[in-house]
Amino acid sequence: MKNKIFLYLFVFSALLALYQFVAGNKMQDALNAKNVDVDRLHAEVESLNDSLLKAQLQVLDMQYFTLENNDDALAYYDHLNLENPSRYIEDKLLETNEKSGDNPLVPYEGMESDFKINKIKVLNHKWILADFSDGKYWGDLIIKYELKDDLSVDFTLLDHLLYARSN
Template identity: 75%
Template sequence: MKSKIFLYLFVFAALIVLYQFVSANNFQKAMNSDIDGLQSEIADLQDSLQKSQLKILEIQYFSLENNDDALAYYEHLDLKNPVRYIEDKLLETNERKGNNPLVPYDGMESDFKINKIKVLNHKWLLADFSDGKYWGDLVIKYELKDDLSVDFTLLDHLLYTRSH
């Protein structure tokens, strides 16, 4: 009788060990599968991040901030951020009552005002204007003088025919 109890206990313990082994093996396979999936996601994210960084570099190619040759024109001026200064000066032209004087169109819904500005280099910038419904783009030549005044000259413009 005593030997049968030990035999049953041994078989029961063996079944528990076998269950634990199979369970741990399945758990290990699931973890490996999860790790492989995460590694694949990380690789995809790294590729996506690299593509995004390249896209940002491409977008920033035509910008005064990243053009050392163009920035050299302003080294003698005491400006920490020439781009911001030029943008502020252009936005000051919005403060006049009525349409912005650089926009060669009369606003249809309200006055045309400049919204967004992209300073390309030490001579040109792009600007977006809108009256709230209609919008367009401007190509502007500018000159930042030694006395920190800025002259703006409209080079070209367009008004989109459909509203937003």
């Protein structure tokens, strides 16, 4: 009888050890899977951080030639007490669109309708890049401007380009 008790105890202990071994392996596999997921998420976060850094550098690069980021050019307008000189100049340039017919700064006659200025980028205290279109044809302008003390603005066309329409 004593041998049977030891045999039962040994079999029970072996089953308990086997259960603990299998459960421990499953737990270890689950932890490893979670670690793999964490490593994958960490790699994704690093990739997103790199993408964000590249996007920030591109934005800074695009903002390099702007009046808002050029303190020397903004110094020309300190005495005028304009809150946003760039926006003021853009508004004055867009006012030239209000005349009937083509915009007077665009040296082409509109083919589909009147040529009007669409997008404007004030580069500094003297120059503007502008885009114009008639809805089908478009081009670019380089404009020299002068903001006077009475807040009037004189625009002078320096160069222009009309893109060839390709079907």
